[in-house]
Amino acid sequence: MSLRIMPKSxxxxxxxxxxxxxxxxxxPTERFGQYVFxxxxxxxxxxxxYPTSVLPPKKYLLPPRERLFTFNAKTMEMQPDIQxxxxxxxxxxxxxxHAVAMLDKVNNTGYADQHYKARREATxxxxxxxxxxxxxxxFCKSMGTLTVPExxxxxxxxxxxxxxxxxxxxxxxxxxxxxxxxxxxxxxxYARVDAVIGAKWQHFPYRLxxxxxxxxxxxxxxxxxxxxxxxxxxxxxxxxxxKVCPTCYCFDVTDEIDLNLEHGxxxxxxxxxxxxxxxxxxGGHNFRSSRALRQRHRFMRKGKYQYEAFGLMGCVGCGRxxxxxxxxxxxxxxxxxxxxxxxxxxxxxxxxxxxxxxxVQA
Amino acid sequence: MTTLLxxxxxxxxxxxxxxxxxxxxxFTPTEKFFKIALPSGFSLAxxxxxFVEVSVFGVGEAPISICSAPSRSxxxxxMCVRAVGKLTDALHxxxxxxxxAIRGPFGRxxxxxxFRGKDIIFVAGGLGLAPLRSLIDEVINxxxxxxRIHLLYGTRTPQDILFxxxxxxxxxxxxxxxxxxxxxxxxxxxxxxxxxxxxxPKLRFHARNTVAxxxxxxxxxxxxxMELLGKGIADGNIWLSFERQMxxxxxxxxxxxxxxxYTCQDGPAFSYAQVKHLEEAFS
Ligand SMILES: Cc1cc2nc3c(=O)[nH]c(=O)nc-3n(C[C@H](O)[C@H](O)[C@H](O)COP(=O)(O)OP(=O)(O)OC[C@H]3O[C@@H](n4cnc5c(N)ncnc54)[C@H](O)[C@@H]3O)c2cc1C
Ligand code: SF4
Ligand code: SF4
Ligand code: FES
Numbered sequence: 231m232s233l234r235i236m237p238k239s240x241x242x243x244x245x246x247x248x249x250x251x252x253x254x255x256x257x258p259t260e261r262f263g264q265y266v267f268x269x270x271x272x273x274x275x276x277x278x279x280y281p282t283s284v285l286p287p288k289k290y291l292l293p294p295r296e297r298l299f300t301f302n303a304k305t306m307e308m309q310p311d312i313q314x315x316x317x318x319x320x321x322x323x324x325x326x327x328h329a330v331a332m333l334d335k336v337n338n339t340g341y342a343d344q345h346y347k348a349r350r351e352a353t354x355x356x357x358x359x360x361x362x363x364x365x366x367x368x369f370c371k372s373m374g375t376l377t378v379p380e381x382x383x384x385x386x387x388x389x390x391x392x393x394x395x396x397x398x399x400x401x402x403x404x405x406x407x408x409x410x411x412x413x414x415x416x417x418x419x420y421a422r423v424d425a426v427i428g429a430k431w432q433h434f435p436y437r438l439x440x441x442x443x444x445x446x447x448x449x450x451x452x453x454x455x456x457x458x459x460x461x462x463x464x465x466x467x468x469x470x471x472x473k474v475c476p477t478c479y480c481f482d483v484t485d486e487i488d489l490n491l492e493h494g495x496x497x498x499x500x501x502x503x504x505x506x507x508x509x510x511x512x513g514g515h516n517f518r519s520s521r522a523l524r525q526r527h528r529f530m531r532k533g534k535y536q537y538e539a540f541g542l543m544g545c546v547g548c549g550r551x552x553x554x555x556x557x558x559x560x561x562x563x564x565x566x567x568x569x570x571x572x573x574x575x576x577x578x579x580x581x582x583x584x585x586x587x588x589x590v591q592a
Numbered sequence: 593m594t595t596l597l598x599x600x601x602x603x604x605x606x607x608x609x610x611x612x613x614x615x616x617x618x619f620t621p622t623e624k625f626f627k628i629a630l631p632s633g634f635s636l637a638x639x640x641x642x643f644v645e646v647s648v649f650g651v652g653e654a655p656i657s658i659c660s661a662p663s664r665s666x667x668x669x670x671m672c673v674r675a676v677g678k679l680t681d682a683l684h685x686x687x688x689x690x691x692x693a694i695r696g697p698f699g700r701x702x703x704x705x706x707f708r709g710k711d712i713i714f715v716a717g718g719l720g721l722a723p724l725r726s727l728i729d730e731v732i733n734x735x736x737x738x739x740r741i742h743l744l745y746g747t748r749t750p751q752d753i754l755f756x757x758x759x760x761x762x763x764x765x766x767x768x769x770x771x772x773x774x775x776x777x778x779x780x781x782x783x784x785x786x787x788x789x790x791x792x793p794k795l796r797f798h799a800r801n802t803v804a805x806x807x808x809x810x811x812x813x814x815x816x817x818m819e820l821l822g823k824g825i826a827d828g829n830i831w832l833s834f835e836r837q838m839x840x841x842x843x844x845x846x847x848x849x850x851x852x853x854y855t856c857q858d859g860p861a862f863s864y865a866q867v868k869h870l871e872e873a874f875s
Contacts, residue, residue, distance in 0.1 A: 298604060298606040298607070299604055299606065299607045301693075302649075303649035303650050306610040306649075306691055306693065308607050308608075308693075310603050310606075310607050312604065336844065337844065339843060340842065340843045340857050341601065341605045341842035341843060341844075343605060343842075343844055344603065345606075453871045479844070479846065480846030481839065481846070482839055482845070482847075483652070483839045483840065484652060485649065485650050485651060485653075487649065491650055494649055494650050496606065496653075498845075501845070501846070503846065508837070508847065509837055509847065510837060511835050511836060511837050512674070512676040512680075512835075513676065513809065515809070515810050515811075517836065517850075517872060517875055518872070518875075523872075523875075527849075530851075530871075531849070534852070535849070535851060535852040536852070537852075538851075538852035539854070
């Protein structure tokens with residue numbers, strides 16, 4: 231859509247402007263040497279060039295714990311809890327923007343989730359172009375998530391002393407209204423944006439040894455791989471990998487009720503497919519009874535199942551799970567190991583074919 | 593004007609509608625039968641094989657199959673519940689007149705229109721007879737449109753037999769055979785003993801014009817499938833209902849995911865052709 235230029239010194243002005251219009255403004259802030267998305271009270275707290283955040287901004291769309299409705303168990307009255315606080319999320323990385331696209335897809339497929347939709351519609355996504363790799367475990371370039379998808383309201387690119395601000399939607403345009411911090415770009419500004427973005431690619435390595443489009447087939451052929459047992463031996467079933475993941479959305483539902491057994495609420499909370507009881511049914515049968523089977527399910531979802539169900543990859547390459555796993559189970563190592571096992575098997579059978587062809591010829 | 597129950601999900605897909613228990617019957621020490629009435633003006637309009645989410649406020653929610661036929665429901669429906677945990681135990685403590693809450697109906701049921709003109713083999717293990725009952729009744733209520741009907745039903749002991757009155761009524765329906773087997777007989781039992789696959793030699797059918805519908809515990813599927821496929825029934829003519837842990841029934845919580853499929857949305861009824869290649873379908 232259209233481009234604006236904002237001098238960095240006026241970021242503060244804009245944030246004040248948004249707050250005066252009663253937007254809740256959240257963004258990356260520093261906490262004990264790590265970065266977390268938190269409500270911003272003054273622009274000084276904001277760290278736009280943060281490397282990565284502990285949790286993705288997903289928590290504003292799908293909170294770790296959320297009340298679905300309240301009930302009165304005696305009168306059977308119920309009241310849905312639908313929250314829509316206008317919230318501007320600043321500094322969302324492009325991988326996390328792709329993850330929001332995944333969450334949007336899931337929550338609008340079949341029965342649309344009104345709780346998610348209300349939050350999502352009240353959320354203004356301000357993404358930022360990543361110019362240097364954020365950490366060792368990320369592999370966004372391999373996953374195709376190093377450019378921003380179409381779902382941004384505003385997209386920032388750091389031009390040194392200025393931000394280039396791309397307006398991606400009506401909602402984005404509304405955030406600029408009445409604020410005197412933005413200028414029309416000159417020809418030179420367009421060239422500056424192109425130069426900055428063009429120069430970034432060389433800094434990002436390809437970390438997958440196969441192409442992202444090969445992952446679904448690779449995984450289909452790897453259902454029986456011995457690698458899953460190896461991962462199962464190591465995995466602690468702690469569920470950290472799914473907790474920090476921007477595309478994981480599974481949840482559990484429970485009731486809480488007061489001591490008079492009258493007023494209560496139904497709650498949903500993040501859940502993890504890595505926890506033993508996740509797929510247990512009545513009678514005790516567990517469809518994924520071992521850590522190996524649960525790890526397999528996790529990676530199948532990341533590189534195959536979600537793609538088949540929703541047309542989008544279940545992993546955006548942010549690397550958070552790699553950084554948070556105590557036993558160093560990572561998507562890059564897992565996918566690459568499967569790729570190598572597959573190649574070795576193919577080379578093996580190719581060698582056999584050649585050998586038998588030679589026999590035939592002889 | 594009637595309101596379809598699932599239209600009430602417009603505000604929140606997670607928020608149920610109150611419903612009243614109008615009758616409770618004890619089938620066995622662990623299984624009870626419930627008749628439920630929706631509020632006046634509401635209709636379930638389900639398909640055989642679909643399920644509802646049942647809430648007892650303060651305890652939680654669980655998926656339960658609708659065990660009555662659509663053609664017999666008029667703002668009411670029935671379910672058969674085995675007490676195995678929090679919610680199902682709480683349901684067992686409720687008497688006629690109590691209020692619960694219901695969401696649904698959910699999932700895809702059995703495509704009964706595709707069974708017309710065919711011979712049908714129903715295979716039920718234990719509580720699997722509950723979801724099948726909605727289909728069997730629907731078929732029997734429209735008896736002329738279907739060929740021969742065989743029902744094979746296996747339970748652990750004679751005391752575990754569910755829907756005893758229905759079994760008698762079905763056995764008396766035209767061109768309908770009912771075969772029951774138990775794992776562990778008592779002195780009074782004069783019927784078949786052993787696993788359900790032992791009943792297959794009793795059946796006479798043309799594989800080409802037969803559909804088979806199987807509902808039972810996961811362990812039963814492998815053996816019954818071997819038997820049916822061995823007899824030459826086509827993959828697409830074998831139907832099953834899958835149980836998975838379900839926390840939402842609307843394709844959101846991820847618990848029921850089987851390969852790339854959400855059992856609560858695309859199931860619980862599947863043809864064998866749909867699922868035979870899916871890892872974990874029969875694990
Ligand atoms: C589509 C569908 C249709 C169904 N239809 C029927 C029906 O018609 N009738 C019927 O009675 N049931 C039916 N069920 C099963 C029913 O939903 C379950 O029995 C019910 O959800 C159990 O809930 P609960 O709160 O009573 O038990 P819970 O307290 O949740 O426990 C249930 C069982 O799950 C296991 N379990 C739970 N948590 C754990 C854990 N942490 N570790 C190990 N094991 C655990 C245990 O074996 C326990 O017995 C159906 C299920 C599905 C998916
Ligand atoms: S973070 Fe690592 S140890 Fe924990 S569940 Fe995930 S893979 Fe297993
Ligand atoms: S699987 Fe790991 S790398 Fe992929 S999106 Fe989730 S947290 Fe990021
Ligand atoms: S039960 Fe929640 S996704 Fe199917």
